[in-house]
Amino acid sequence: MASKRLWCSVLGCKNEHSSHFDVPRSDPLKTQWLSFVFKGNIPPDQCRWCHVCANHFSPDCLINEGQYKAGFAKKLLLKKGSVPTIRVPAAPPVASTSQQGRGSEQLPPSPRSRDVECQTDSTEKTRSIGTQLSWGTLKDTRVRSKGTQSKVSSFDVGAETTPSLPTVPLSSTRINFTPCKRPRLEFDEEEDRFEPHDSTYNAGDSAVTGESGSSQQTTYNVSKYIVFESCLRELFDTCPLCKTKCDVQCRRMGTYVAFTQLCPKCSYHRKWESQPVIGSTPVGNLLVSAATYFSGASFIQFEKICKAMQLQIIHYDAFQRHARNYLEPAIVHKWNLDQNHLFRKLQEGGKVAVAGDMRADKRGHSGKCGSYSLMHLASNTILDMQLVQSNEVGGSSHMEKEGLKRCLDHLESNRLEVEYIITDRHPQIQTFLRERNIAQLYDVGHFEKGLSKKLDKLSQQKGCGIVRNWKRSMKSHVYWSAASSTSGPEKVAKWTSLINHIQNKHIHENPVFPKCAHPDRVSRDPRKWFQPGSMPLHKVEKILTNERVLKDVGKLSPHPHTSPLQAFHSVSLRFAPKNVVFPFIGMLCRLYLAAMHYNENGVCEQENTRSQGESTAKPLKTAPSYDYITALMKLVFEELFADPAPFVQELKQIPIPFVF
Numbered sequence: 301m302a303s304k305r306l307w308c309s310v311l312g313c314k315n316e317h318s319s320h321f322d323v324p325r326s327d328p329l330k331t332q333w334l335s336f337v338f339k340g341n342i343p344p345d346q347c348r349w350c351h352v353c354a355n356h357f358s359p360d361c362l363i364n365e366g367q368y369k370a371g372f373a374k375k376l377l378l379k380k381g382s383v384p385t386i387r388v389p390a391a392p393p394v395a396s397t398s399q400q401g402r403g404s405e406q407l408p409p410s411p412r413s414r415d416v417e418c419q420t421d422s423t424e425k426t427r428s429i430g431t432q433l434s435w436g437t438l439k440d441t442r443v444r445s446k447g448t449q450s451k452v453s454s455f456d457v458g459a460e461t462t463p464s465l466p467t468v469p470l471s472s473t474r475i476n477f478t479p480c481k482r483p484r485l486e487f488d489e490e491e492d493r494f495e496p497h498d499s500t501y502n503a504g505d506s507a508v509t510g511e512s513g514s515s516q517q518t519t520y521n522v523s524k525y526i527v528f529e530s531c532l533r534e535l536f537d538t539c540p541l542c543k544t545k546c547d548v549q550c551r552r553m554g555t556y557v558a559f560t561q562l563c564p565k566c567s568y569h570r571k572w573e574s575q576p577v578i579g580s581t582p583v584g585n586l587l588v589s590a591a592t593y594f595s596g597a598s599f600i601q602f603e604k605i606c607k608a609m610q611l612q613i614i615h616y617d618a619f620q621r622h623a624r625n626y627l628e629p630a631i632v633h634k635w636n637l638d639q640n641h642l643f644r645k646l647q648e649g650g651k652v653a654v655a656g657d658m659r660a661d662k663r664g665h666s667g668k669c670g671s672y673s674l675m676h677l678a679s680n681t682i683l684d685m686q687l688v689q690s691n692e693v694g695g696s697s698h699m700e701k702e703g704l705k706r707c708l709d710h711l712e713s714n715r716l717e718v719e720y721i722i723t724d725r726h727p728q729i730q731t732f733l734r735e736r737n738i739a740q741l742y743d744v745g746h747f748e749k750g751l752s753k754k755l756d757k758l759s760q761q762k763g764c765g766i767v768r769n770w771k772r773s774m775k776s777h778v779y780w781s782a783a784s785s786t787s788g789p790e791k792v793a794k795w796t797s798l799i800n801h802i803q804n805k806h807i808h809e810n811p812v813f814p815k816c817a818h819p820d821r822v823s824r825d826p827r828k829w830f831q832p833g834s835m836p837l838h839k840v841e842k843i844l845t846n847e848r849v850l851k852d853v854g855k856l857s858p859h860p861h862t863s864p865l866q867a868f869h870s871v872s873l874r875f876a877p878k879n880v881v882f883p884f885i886g887m888l889c890r891l892y893l894a895a896m897h898y899n900e901n902g903v904c905e906q907e908n909t910r911s912q913g914e915s916t917a918k919p920l921k922t923a924p925s926y927d928y929i930t931a932l933m934k935l936v937f938e939e940l941f942a943d944p945a946p947f948v949q950e951l952k953q954i955p956i957p958f959v960f
Contacts, residue, residue, distance in 0.1 A: 308353040309337050310387075319354040319376040332383045356384035520583050520937045526611065527574075532559065536572070539563035554614035556582035578941060585614045589622035590936055594631075594929045596875035596893055628889045629947035630935045632954070634928070635892040638899070642681065643714045651719035653677045655743070656707065657865040658700040661878050669884070670696065671872075671891050672703025674711070675865050677722070680902045682868060682895040684710050687888045689957040701728045708736070722857045741857035745866075748778045754843050764836045769828065770802055774844075781853065784817075788854030795853045799841050804829040868898045884956050896928040 308315045323333045334342045337350050354376055359365055361382035367373040529550070536548045536559050544565040551558045555575070562569040575584040592599050599619050606613040646652055655677055660670035668691070674684045686706040690696040704723075711718060720739035723729050724746045733740040752775060759768040781794040793813035800808055804823060806816040823829065830837040843849070872894035876887055901924045940947050 307351070308356075309350040310352060310356060310384075313353065313355065315353045315355060320351040321354070321357075321378055323350045323352075329381065329383065336384045336387075352384045356386045357382060358385055520587060520933065524584070529557075532557070535559075536561040536570075539566060539568050541568050542566045552612060553582060553585070554618060555584035555588060555612055557612070578937075583937075585618060586622055586626065586936070586941075588614060589619045590627055590933060591929075592619070593623055593627045594893065594932050595926075596890065596897075598880075623886070625944060625948070626936050626940055627932075628885055629944065629951045630932050630940050631889040631892050632951050633940075633947050634932055634935060635896065636950070638896065639684070640714075642676075642683065643716060646676065646683075647715055651717045652683075652711075653719050653721075653859065654683060654711075655722040655862045655865055656704055657724065657743075657862050657869070658703060659869045659872060660696060660699060669887055670699040670703060671887075672700060672707055673865060673868060673895075674704075674707040675862075675868070677859065680864055681899045683707075685891055685895055686710075687884065687891065689884065692957045698728070700726055701732055704729060704732065708738070722859070722862055724862075725852055740855065741859075742852055742855050743862040744779055744782050744856050745863050747852060747856060748775050751775070751778065751843070751849075755840075758836075758839055758843065761839075764839065766828075766830065766836055767840060770830075774798065778856075782856035782858050785858060791856055792850055792854050795850070796845060798844060799837075802830045802840070803832055803837065864902065868894070868902070871898050885951070885954065888954070893928075897924070897926075900925055900928055 308320065323330055331342075333352065334350060336356075337352065354362070357378065361379055362368075363377040363379055364373050365376065368376050533548060533550075536546060538544070539546050539561075542563065542565050544563055546568075547562045547564060549560045549562075551560070556577070557574045559572045560569070561572075575582050577583065578586075589599075592602055599616060603613060603616065605611075653676075655675045656672060658670055658672050661668065669687060669689055671685055671687045673682055675681065676683045684707045686703045688699040688703045688706075690699055693699055693702045708718065718738055720741055721733065722741045722743050723733075725742055730740065752771070755767055755771050755774065758764050759771065777795070777798050781791050785791040785794060790812055793808075793810040796810065797808045797813055797816065800806065801816055804826075806818075806820070808814055808816075830840070872891055875894040875897070876882060876890040882890065
């Protein structure tokens with residue numbers, strides 16, 4: 301065999317890549333070879349360095365043509381005494397699909413071979429590639445792996461090739477090229493040590509070229525499985541050619557693992573990777589971080605689970621780096637898109653009725669942040685959310701007012717006018733809304749909760765057991781007074797009628813509400829009523845009719861109250877628990893995730909149930925949907941990873957307060 305870069309000496313054949321055979325030393329054969337090469341006009345000097353490529357020999361002259369085409373032989377071998385007979389060059393030869401190193405010989409492709417899918421662009425440089433199938437599967441060319449992404453016109457090369465060579469069908473096995481910018485890995489390396497935007501990053505490496513020539517991102521939404529390392533090593537321990545035990549090296553980076561197989565006898569080698577690599581980041585590593593963050597789970601707890609079953613996973617530092625560079629910019633971008641879409645929809649309907657409430661850390665927890673949420677009552681969706689840090693406003697007692705102010709300013713900047721707002725009875729909120737000339741209504745739930753505490757305390761006193769019997773009716777009277785009235789004086793009149801009603805008096809002096817709305821009934825047990833002039837009646841009247849209570853009753857909301865906001869706060873505890881300290885952006889992004897989850901699943905049907913003789917409405921339990929997670933995954937892998945700069949810039953526009 302001659303050197304690697306040879307040209308065929310036959311006139312009209314300039315084949316550089318096929319197997320070449322030099323002129324034999326035996327005189328009879330030498331004469332025949334030279335006569336074939338020079339068409340009978342053998343030069344006088346009888347050129348010593350004539351080479352003939354394999355295209356000029358008939359198949360019966362070759363000993364191992366089948367093995368070479370299947371990729372299990374480096375060199376073509378001639379039968380003794382073979383003479384070239386084919387004058388017209390055959391189709392340009394191609395490289396075999398073997399996993400050999402550089403310098404492999406080439407022959408025309410087998411007619412049964414087909415292009416299959418791989419995870420890289422077609423290449424012109426010499427590369428060693430790896431199959432993910434065992435030797436038993438390789439023998440059957442009809443078997444095809446489905447865990448691939450797109451068909452690509454690419455071919456395995458054993459020697460340097462030129463761009464003019466045609467594409468070559470590959471055997472029907474799954475092929476994974478080593479990425480162009482492959483990270484350098486040490487044996488048993490556990491941590492992703494490469495910054496997402498270091499010098500090895502190349503956005504073009506994250507795409508593959510299909511048959512149509514268009515680029516698309518590496519797949520991330522295919523099925524994954526837990527595979528034991530011992531089962532993987534079975535695929536590489538034995539050489540598929542000579543059945544010799546191979547040298548196998550394993551390299552790992554988080555969830556990514558790569559095996560290199562080398563046969564010491566026949567020099568067969570191949571490489572195999574467990575997952576695609578985008579730039580210098582394995583897709584599986586980023587998927588673990590994204591799935592953990594977007595679902596609101598704790599990475600620390602997930603890491604404990606993986607360590608308990610010895611499942612290889614990325615380190616916490618890699619998770620934080622993924623969150624900082626990819627996940628949090630994606631969350632902020634999607635929240636802004638959804639919020640702007642909701643604002644444009646509400647602008648067509650005029651003024652909006654909203655409800656606001658504060659979620660703050662209590663003493664014993666971190667105690668430094670509070671989030672104010674604004675909900676649109678008609679659609680039961682979170683309109684806006686502002687995270688306030690206590691050191692920004694001079695203490696935690698001022699966080700609620702500042703959060704409400706930021707929410708209202710944001711609505712005004714988006715041309716949304718507030719018709720009225722339902723809040724609790726915080727004194728600072730009352731003054732602030734009065735100064736901004738915004739109608740304020742009080743949440744009935746907050747008012748009833750405060751009233752119940754006072755009645756519970758009174759019922760425990762000696763001689764006031766009758767209060768316990770009337771507690772449920774008094775609580776119901778609060779909601780009825782607010783819901784059935786159209787003005788503040790009417791609410792007050794109906795509320796004060798309760799003092800007469802509990803004494804079995806149903807005619808009242810107030811002309812706004814002169815008589816009870818229930819039908820007249822004759823009581824057979826006078827002991828169930830409060831007795832005029834009694835100590836329990838005096839204390840109950842003092843609680844129900846003091847000046848502040850009457851003022852608040854006149855401003856009770858007749859419409860839906862803020863209980864949906866309390867439900868949202870319960871959802872937010874799953875994404876951002878109060879006993880965990882998060883950085884400012886981390887806390888904000890987790891609250892955005894809670895809002896996305898609530899807005900997607902907040903509207904549900906209700907069913908009527910009866911409990912202890914009373915009819916109540918309860919939501920029908922249905923499985924929640926997680927479409928927002930699917931959208932975030934698509935945003936990360938198909939848009940943000942290719943060009944993260946605009947998304948990171950959008951994140952940096954959020955002002956971060958001083959950390960204390």
